[in-house]
Amino acid sequence: MEIKIINDSLVNASCDVLVVNLFEGVKTPIGATGEVDKALGNLISSYVIEKENFKGKLNEMYVLPTHGKIPADKVLLVGLGKAEEFNLNKISEVSAKIIKKVKALKAKKVCTILHCCPDVAGFEAAPCAQMIAEGTIIGNYEFKKYKSKKEDDDNNKNEVESLEIVEFDDAKIEDIQKGTEKGQIIAENLNFARDLVNEPACVATPAKLAEVASSIEGIECKIFDREEIEKMEMGAFLAVARGSIHPPKFIHMIYRPSGEIKRKIAVVGKGITFDSGGLDIKSSGSMRNMKDDMSGAANTLAIMKAIVLLKPDVEVHGIIAACENMPDGEAYRPGDILIAKNKKTIEIDNTDAEGRVTLADALCYATEQKVDEIIDMATLTGACLVALGQIASGIMGNNQELIDKLIACADKGGEKFWQLPLYDDYKDDIKSDIADMKNAGSRYAGASTAGMFLKEFVGDTKWVHLDIAGPAFMDKDYKEFSKGPTAPAVRALLNYILSI
Ligand code: BES
Ligand code: MN
Ligand code: ZN
Numbered sequence: 001m002e003i004k005i006i007n008d009s010l011v012n013a014s015c016d017v018l019v020v021n022l023f024e025g026v027k028t029p030i031g032a033t034g035e036v037d038k039a040l041g042n043l044i045s046s047y048v049i050e051k052e053n054f055k056g057k058l059n060e061m062y063v064l065p066t067h068g069k070i071p072a073d074k075v076l077l078v079g080l081g082k083a084e085e086f087n088l089n090k091i092s093e094v095s096a097k098i099i100k101k102v103k104a105l106k107a108k109k110v111c112t113i114l115h116c117c118p119d120v121a122g123f124e125a126a127p128c129a130q131m132i133a134e135g136t137i138i139g140n141y142e143f144k145k146y147k148s149k150k151e152d153d154d155n156n157k158n159e160v161e162s163l164e165i166v167e168f169d170d171a172k173i174e175d176i177q178k179g180t181e182k183g184q185i186i187a188e189n190l191n192f193a194r195d196l197v198n199e200p201a202c203v204a205t206p207a208k209l210a211e212v213a214s215s216i217e218g219i220e221c222k223i224f225d226r227e228e229i230e231k232m233e234m235g236a237f238l239a240v241a242r243g244s245i246h247p248p249k250f251i252h253m254i255y256r257p258s259g260e261i262k263r264k265i266a267v268v269g270k271g272i273t274f275d276s277g278g279l280d281i282k283s284s285g286s287m288r289n290m291k292d293d294m295s296g297a298a299n300t301l302a303i304m305k306a307i308v309l310l311k312p313d314v315e316v317h318g319i320i321a322a323c324e325n326m327p328d329g330e331a332y333r334p335g336d337i338l339i340a341k342n343k344k345t346i347e348i349d350n351t352d353a354e355g356r357v358t359l360a361d362a363l364c365y366a367t368e369q370k371v372d373e374i375i376d377m378a379t380l381t382g383a384c385l386v387a388l389g390q391i392a393s394g395i396m397g398n399n400q401e402l403i404d405k406l407i408a409c410a411d412k413g414g415e416k417f418w419q420l421p422l423y424d425d426y427k428d429d430i431k432s433d434i435a436d437m438k439n440a441g442s443r444y445a446g447a448s449t450a451g452m453f454l455k456e457f458v459g460d461t462k463w464v465h466l467d468i469a470g471p472a473f474m475d476k477d478y479k480e481f482s483k484g485p486t487a488p489a490v491r492a493l494l495n496y497i498l499s500i
Contacts, residue, residue, distance in 0.1 A: 001140060002162040003133055003184060005176050006111070009168050011039045011070050016107035017063075018072035019098055021115055022049075023083040024056040032113050032168070033077075039070050048077060057081060058090060059097045063105065072111065076101060083120045091115045091123075091131040092414045096139025096480030103140075103160055111164045114176060125172040126179035129165060133183025134190075134414065134491065136163055138480045141191050143198040182498070185309045190490045193295070193302035197473070197485035201274035201291040206241075206322035209271060209294065210249040212301055213320070218308035224250035234321070234361035235339040236346055240354045241323035243278055243331025248323035252365070253300075255307045255316040263373070263500050264315040266366040267304075267493065270355045270378035271297030271322035278351030279327045280334060286382075292485060293355070295472040296377035297322060299490050306494055314500050317369050321362040325354040337435050340364060344456060347435035355380050356453045357439055363457040373402060374463045376454070377489050383446025384420070384467040390474050392416035393488050396451040397464035406464055409499065410492040414480070417466065417492065426452045 010018065010032045020033040028045055029037050037044040043064055048054045054062050058081030066072055078094055080086055094115065102110050116128030140160070167176055196204055196212070210223045229238055229250050241248035251271075272293035276282060282290070297320040304318040332338070336348045338357065341364035346357060355378050366374045384394040393410075395417040397403050403419060410417040429441030429449045437456060441449045447467050454465050471488040474481060 001160050003136070003180055004162060004164045005173060005180060006164045006166045007168070007170050007173050008166055009035065010111070010113060010166050011035055013111040013164070013166050014071035015073070015109040015111040015164065017074045017076050017102045017105055017110045018070070019076045019078060019110065019112040021078050021080050021113055021117070022054070022056040023080050023086070023117070023120060025082070026056055031117070036070065036075060040064070040066060040075070041069065044077060055079065059094060061097070061101055074105065080115065080117070086117070086121045088123060088127055088131050088412060089414045091128055092135035092138070093479045095132045095135030099136045099139045099160065103158060106158045108161045109164070110160055110162070111166050114165055114167055124175070125167070126175040129176040129179030130183035131414070132165060133180045134187040135480050137184065137187035137191060141194060141482065143195060143484065182310065185306050186491055186494050189302040189306040190487045192305060193298040193487035193490055194485040196298040196301065197292050197295050197487070201324070204291065204294060205246045205273055206249040206271070206324065207246065209273070209297055209301070209320060209322045210251055213251045213253055216253065216301070216305050216308065218255070219304055220254040220256070222252045224252070232341065232365070233339070234341050236341070237321045237323065237358045237361040239332040239336065239338045240325055240358050243328040244324035244326040245328070246273065246324050248321070251318070251320040251322060253304045253318035255304060257311065257313045257315060260313055261315050262313045264317070264369070264371040265497070266317040266319055266369055266371040266374045267300050268319045268359065268362050268366050268374060268376040269296030269298070269300030270294070270359060270376070270380065271320040272355055272358065273322060273324045275325045275352070275354065276327060278325045278354060279331055280351045281327055282352060289473050292473040293379050294322065295379050295468060295485065295487070299377050299487055302487060302490050303493055307497065310494065310498060312497050312500060314497050316497065317366065317371060319362050319366050321358040323358060325351070340457065342457060344437070345435040347432040347438040349438040350440040353440040353450070356450050359454055360457045363454060367457070367459050367461050372462065374458055374461055375406070375466065375493060377466045377468050379469045379472045380467045381447045381450050381469055383443070385470045387420070387447060388418055388470050390470045391478065392418045393471060394418060394420045394447045394467035395464060396420045396422050396448065398422070398455060398458065399462040399464065402462055402464050406492060406496055409496040413491045413495045415488060415492050420448050420451065422448060422451050422455060
């Protein structure tokens, strides 16, 4: 689908479906919706609102024929909810609902109003356009690669070919163009991460992740195989990898800006391509979706791909320790003691707490890159899912300023990060009798004890940990997302990097 910007009046737009909006409770539409209403002989105000009881509730929709009164074939009236509750996130959500609706209407060409509503809500054009692009592309996502017979051939033939954002004011066109481009890059790469997570673990192996990383143009990429990982003395990561026939890969990608470098940051993603639990094997129900345990890695790859196109003045290191957690004869055992890259010793309490063990070495490596900040993303704990549900990621770290900035980027960019504490007292829970620490504690505050474990490997570097276990793989549709992978934190991190 192509997204274009048109400098014209909505009533001139020639398309299959023209999208206009209405706030809740408005009886007489103003602005662009008002113009369309007039052109249609007050069909919106005197019929749809008056007789059909259209309220303008968020995501409420009504389709009207135009009977040749304007070039558009149909008008789709969309409710934006209460004006005082309206925000940019709702533009994204409503845009996703719109693309699904126009697909069902079998539209090929769609024109839309820019939902920033200067008269009422007063948002700037660029972020509105960004959210239209993001919501539309995220809402249009489907993973049909492995369906040999198309379920609904009719619908499949009916991809929307173009979405045109129509704006009358020429002063806004450039901003709309810029916002749209940014949103397109972010959402297309977010969907790329969803594709990777949707791939089964027999396809998305550590070698496959390495291959994807190597194929990204415009970055440097180093892939370390088992022998080189041994040389780097990553005893923790290697132990987790031992139980699988798929050899581990350590991936280091670097984006270097062409001009001035404002900051150096490392993005680290958990890359367990399948988490069986290892010898502490999971129950079948808990194992079912564990191909998603490389969501952090998929996000990291997506972020690197997007960064090349967005060109921030920031040096970005993408780091992934990719392996599979399996219970083979060579597998690591409960009671084993491992030596991480920074020489700290780890007693294995539970082989299913494998993500933090691989991340220990990845975080040591990130610290050695002399970056200013490290941000890791990991489907780390079921405890985080229990605490926050599937709608939010847990955020914690050693630098409150960075945590606050990331929470603000999430809030503005269609995501939810909720801070969990890293009290020193939690360290008692991962004390080992015979090693520096153990890899798991009691069931209590599981997301925080995992965070405390990671903290042991970042030294003094500013660091934030995102536990994305909840939203990484949704059980049901939610806002702009269909069920399955949602690539949490990609939007927030890209917006954060662009804000530097
Ligand atoms: N990958 C899981 C965490 C997870 C659970 C992600 C559910 C997504 C949905 C992780 O490796 C794990 O197994 N964690 C254990 C830790 C425990 C053994 C201390 C958990 O949360 O049960
Ligand atoms: Mn596990
Ligand atoms: Zn895991």
